[in-house]
Amino acid sequence: MTQDATITGLPLSGLRVLDLTVARAGPTCVRHLADWGAEVIRIAPPSADAGDITGDQDGFDYQNLHRNKRAMQIDLKTEAGKAIFFQLAATADVVIENMRAAVKFRLGVDYASVSAVNPRIVYGSISGFGQDGPYGHRAGVDQIAQGMGGLMSITGVPGAGLVRVGIPIADLTAGNLLALAVMMALYDRTRTGRGRWVHTSLLEVMVFMLDFQASRWLLAGEVAGQAGNDHPTSIPTGVYPTADRPIALAASSPRMWERFCDALDKPEWKTRPGWNTRDGRSADRAAINAAISEVTRTKPSLHWIEILDPAGIPCGPINTIDQTFGDPQVQHLQMAKPVAHPRLGDQKLVRNPINMADVDWDIRNATPDAGQHTDAVLAELGHSPDDIAKLRAARIVQ
Known part of the structure; x- marks a missing residue:
């Protein structure tokens, strides 16, 4: 790791994370690690933006998910590309991925393969439905998990039809909980000297997030239904009209x-x-x-x-989103943090909600362009300019 890449004064300073994630759930996990000081290297295939549901790299979603990272493009389907990945893995502390369960094995970058070159690695995975079982092979996205996990059956006004929650709650919760799992595994490594594989899925976190509604069924045999804006069991708790807004x-x-x-x-x-x-x-x-x-x-x-x-x-x-960011308490909490993007100009991104006494937190770097740091990271690994040029010519890196 170069001195420039080292983040000082933040609790995860000194950790190196390899980010193989796509879409939202995996990047949500990695964002926590990056925000709190880990050196994150995002590894995407050449022309990776195609097919990523978070959109093009200049879009609002992508920019908010991938700040505080370095970015490389490597073709892991090639032996030369895979060799570069394992060079990095030998120096890393954490790998995060959220491919379909079988893909990492097909690519040869699964936990067992990485652990063979770096036994201290903590390897985090998110899948749609779990790493095995009757649905383990399936692709999963947030709304499917909301439906299968029971959330849509209890959301919305009674008799008005099923309603999804207005944010990708399964994706976000999976990312948040995987970040917690990674930190537990890193703590365990301080005692054992070895890393481990930690994983969760959209379906698992969605069932977990049912919380008391799940325990109503498991312990009382009650199947919860839609309650609209009323709390299911505590009255009065809800939304009420006023002369201007609810x-x-x-x-x-x-x-x-x-x-x-x-x-x-x-x-x-x-x-x-x-x-x-x-x-x-x-x-x-x-x-x-x-x-x-x-x-x-x-x-x-x-x-x-x-x-x-x-x-x-x-x-x-009851605020609209613009009213939320205009609220004096939200402004006091500085939930919209400024960052200067070298190409897109001044931006505001959503602040990490964790507060830590005596730690000054800021968005250090705007989201990098795809492959922005490929040459620099390869040079740190010992590749000469001629080597890098050959790798680029062969489209092994970009």
């Missing part, structure tokens, strides 16, 4: 319900039969929601937020 609020515990009734100047609700117990409120949720709506629609959202917040009632406006 607000979300939650006042389901006994103490919060009493404070909520007083804040709305409806003390009689506290003693109304059926409304004075949690089970009763759950059974009569439609009437309670209608009564709350009749009150909240008479004043604008800010009026209610200023009344409910001092009473300790969680509440907030």
Whole structure:
């Protein structure tokens, strides 16, 4: 690793990560490692952007996913290209991939092959449905996992049809959890001296993310359905109209319900039969929601937020995305971080949401162009300019 590639002052400084990922789930994992100081080398095949669902390299999605990396293009289907990969693997700490389960074996870059040249390697994989089993061979994407994992059956308004969640939650969760798994394996390596293979899948994380809805079935035999904006079990928790835009609020515990009734100047609700117990409120949720709506629609959202917040009632406006980034708290949290792209100009990208005391975090580098660092990394590996020119001429690298 060159001195320029070394990131100092960040917790993952000194780690080298080889990024073989495509689409979103794998890059989400790698983004965590890159953001927190690892030297990440993204390895893509020549002309890799074709077929990548995150779009062309100048697009908003690609730019947000691949910051803080170096970029190479290597044809791993060639022996010479594979030899370069293994040169890098011998110096690396982590490899991340999210190909179909069988592809890494077909290419010969699977965990066993990499571990043979570097026993300390931590190898992370994401697949659609798991590395084996009856669906292990299948390709998987986020919405398929949302459907098969049960999420779409509990999302949306009752009777209005099935609805996917508005973000690729299976992709993002798989990436986030694989990053956690990689860090656990790296910690384990400090004791054992050896790396290991860690993997998850879109289906596994989607079932895991059902959380209490899954335990309702496993422990109580209840099959959850759609509940719209209502919380499935805690009433009132939901979205209510105001004179300008809707607000979300939650006042389901006994103490919060009493404070909520007083804040709305409806003390009689506290003693109304059926409304004075949690089970009763759950059974009569439609009437309670209608009564709350009749009150909240008479004043604008800010009026209610200023009344409910001092009473300790969680509440907030329903923002569009532009309103979210215009929110003073979101701006205080600096969730939109500036970065200068040498070709595309000034950009703002989404900040990593993790905060660490006494660590200054920033987006160090904009997303590189495909193959931008191929020559530099090859030179670090000891390849001469003539060697590099021959590799380029043969389209082994680009």
